[in-house]
Amino acid sequence: MAARPAPYLDDLNPAQRAAVLAVDGPVLMLAGAGTGKTKALTSRIVHLLATGKARPNEILAVTFTNKAAREMKDRVGRMLGQVEGMPWMGTFHSVSVKILRRHAELVGLKSNFTILDTDDQLRLLKQLIVAANLDEKRWPARQLAGLIDHWKNRAWTPEKVPSSEAAGFNNRGTELYDQYQARLRSLNACDFGDLLLHCVTIFQAHADILTQYQRWFRYILVDEYQDTNVAQYLWLRLLAQGHRNICCVGDDDQSIYGWRGAEVGNILRFEKDFPGAQVIRLEQNYRSTEHILAAASGVIASNAGRLGKTLWTEAEGGEKLRLIGHWDGEEEARWIGDEIEALQRGTRGLGPFGLNDQAILVRASHQMRAFEDRFLTIGLPYRVIGGPRFYERLEIRDAMAYFRLAVSPDDDLAFERVVNTPKRGLGDKAQQEIQRAARENGVSLLEGARELLARGGIGGKGAGQLRAFVDGVDRWHDTVVNSRPEVADAVLEPLLPETAPARDHSHVRLAEVILEESGYVSMWQNDKTPEAPGRLENLKELVKALEQFDSLQGFLEHVALIMDNETEEAAEKVTIMTLHAAKGLEFPVVYLPGWEDGLFPSQRSMDESGQKGLEEERRLAYVGITRAERLCTVSFAANRRVYGQWQSQLPSRFIDELPGAHVEVLTPPGLYGGGFGAAAPAFGGSRIEERATRADVYNSPGWKRLQDRAGQRPMSQPRESRNMTIDLQAVSAYALQDRVFHQKFGYGTVIGIEGDKLEVAFDKAGTKKVVAGFISPAHE
Ligand code: ATP
Ligand code: MG
Secondary structure, three states: OOOOOOHHHHOOOHHHHHHHHOOOOOEEEEEOOOOOHHHHHHHHHHHHHHOOOOOHHHEEEEEOOHHHHHHHHHHHHHHHOOOOOOOEEEEHHHHHHHHHHHHHHHHOOOOOOEEOOHHHHHHHHHHHHHHOOOOOOOOOHHHHHHHHHHHHHOOOOHHHOOHHHOOOOOOOHHHHHHHHHHHHHHOOEEOHHHHHHHHHHHHHHOHHHHHHHHHHOOEEEEOOHHHOEHHHHHHHHHHHOOOOOEEEEEOHHHOOOHHHOEOOHHHHOHHHHOOOOEEEEEOEOOOOOHHHHHHHHHHHOOOOOOOOOOOEOOOOOOOOEEEEEEEEHHHHHHHHHHHHHHHHHOOOOOOOOOHHHEEEEEOOHHHHHHHHHHHHHHOOOEEEEOOOOHHHOHHHHHHHHHHHHHHOOOOHHHHHHHOOOOOOOOOHHHHHHHHHHHHHHOOOHHHHHHHHHHOOOOOHHHHHHHHHHHHHHHHHHHHHHHHOOOOHHHHHOOOOHHHOOOOOOHHHHHHHHHHHHOOHHHHHHOOOOOOHHHHHHHHHHHHHHHOOOOOHHHHHHHHHHHHHHOOOOOOOOEEEEEOHHHOOOOEEEEEEOOOEOEOOOEHHHHHOOOOHHHHHHHHHHHHHHOOEEEEEEEEEEEEEEEOOEEEEOOEOHHHHOOEHHHEEEEOOOOOOOOOHHHOOOOOOOOOOOOEOOHHHHHHOHHHHHHHHHHHHOOOOOOOOHHHHHHHHOOOOOOOOOOEEEEOOOEEEEEEEEEOOEEEEEEOOOEEEEEEHHHEEEOOO
């Protein structure tokens, strides 16, 4: 082999090369972020194929996300060029489906089984709960779904659930789990968790089949091993048992899926499971500059019980991690948007960095909304990874459908969407009746429902609930009509900051009332799935977004407008994603917003007794910082709006853990000119090894100014947001003929300037006078 040229080995360091060449026997590559674990793993696949050690179908490589699997396929494809067949590369689930289809009959399924989505799953569980005479309000299907998922992650079939765990769900959990599995079999279906569980069951019960796969998959490779759960772990161990050619790659400091059943212990006991395993450590980081790496290492050092790793980089110096505090979340979004564009132009002595090179990584998906709104307003192309964009989310669409009904009760699409969400006992039949009544009378569905109720055409529990729904819509609509501003065009008039009337927040309150009275919020409050808290946060975020508008209608128009903008396709886009979804990825420029106690670390992790939750959050912080190659910016806001109330925030405790020598504190914008030029480090590089503390932040000139402003307007009290915008933009930044964008009127051209009042010829809305604070530069 030595005689053959092996280009894929050339760009590896000795430790990586050792990991690639040690093809036989168990290998654990345990190393910090950005040390080239994934690169070595991929090269190992190429090596196995290029040397003829294995044929493509004898290699099994598993990763965690579809995106990671795709990237691995691409990389292997590129390195190999044209080869016959590709190895089995995919996620645990995608590989399991393939295996299960071949042996479905062994677990009572046919090979064409269907995979249920969450809705189907819940419907099924609900039927079982009702049949078991349990009150489905007290014992919601989602809670049972969460419990069953938890058991499946631990590879427990109904009979294997230990008695210590079986008390769940009113002592009926295991019985219902058993019935659920039987129902799935009779439907020739399985859920997501079954894919792995069934495979494990088959392997355990049928030695011949297991042997067949063991022979088949002679080489097994696993990326992100630190995030495997018990079922995945068993699945791997069974497959690797015979030949023991298993190579696992991971980083205990990046274990971030504990909440979904992942066990970091799996990586720690690898050497016990596979005696004689070679453990290879990689120490050189190729991704990030020195300051970024040092900042990340400083944070993770606070975790106890780590394996501990040394990391170094040849990329000395570079930019320090930048830390910036903002007045509130909107300002944070505005600053990041401006910064992205500045770096895109390369005007800060850095870059240029294209939009594809820049990413915003958030702790919670509800944080995305502020960025999406801002970027849509300024026309900055973005993509949301790991989830739909804010306004495309299920709960947001549902809530918007309620608002649409309140504004126009004739909106039949909205009616259909929510008439039985939450469940109001209106099945398909009842809904068809409503449709028919509407058609016969040539009226809207709401009127159809009213008509049906009047003639007693609907019976049972559904009647009362439908009545309550119709009454609710009437009531909400009345409120909308009565609170409509007398002159709908009042906002068209220029408003000077000091004369701006206190904003009427009645539509925000109405939105809250609608979501409460309709039962929509309680539906998610009773929901025990892991997604439910996130959905509730998104709903709060939606209510928060409403505050910037004068009416529900104005808001709905805004959304319609921005959704329309989204159709423009751009090749270059800023990425917005959660920290969880960013695992394994890298970007030259990374923004980490919302570093505030209660947001990051999450409130839940702070409330928990013990350090477990907090340590997982800290690992998430480590994952976040280590995604950055050249520039990493951490930010936090002094105020966030939660349910219409201002809440003052404390900078994250993780900020205290950033090593001061590697951090530069920037001055908040709008106070000092902002940006690099105005950078005001609170602590000099001479104080090597000292930590940036929250006190340092508070003592920085920028923060002092924020505090001063807080003195003018008490932080803990609701504050009128538009005044704030005007403060910042009081010196009009616009010139005649500038193209601008207004949230309500769309695009236009400046034709007159009077202080901070502008006269704008809007393309569609005609000529209006507006305050500069209401508009932004157009990016058409
Ligand atoms: P993570 O823990 O975040 O998943 P990782 O250890 O898997 O990181 P990779 O993504 O494989 O790291 O590599 C990080 C970056 O370093 C990539 O851009 C990769 O191409 C580069 N890299 C890895 N090894 C080398 C090397 N020997 N020489 C030059 N660049 C390398
Ligand atoms: Mg990796």
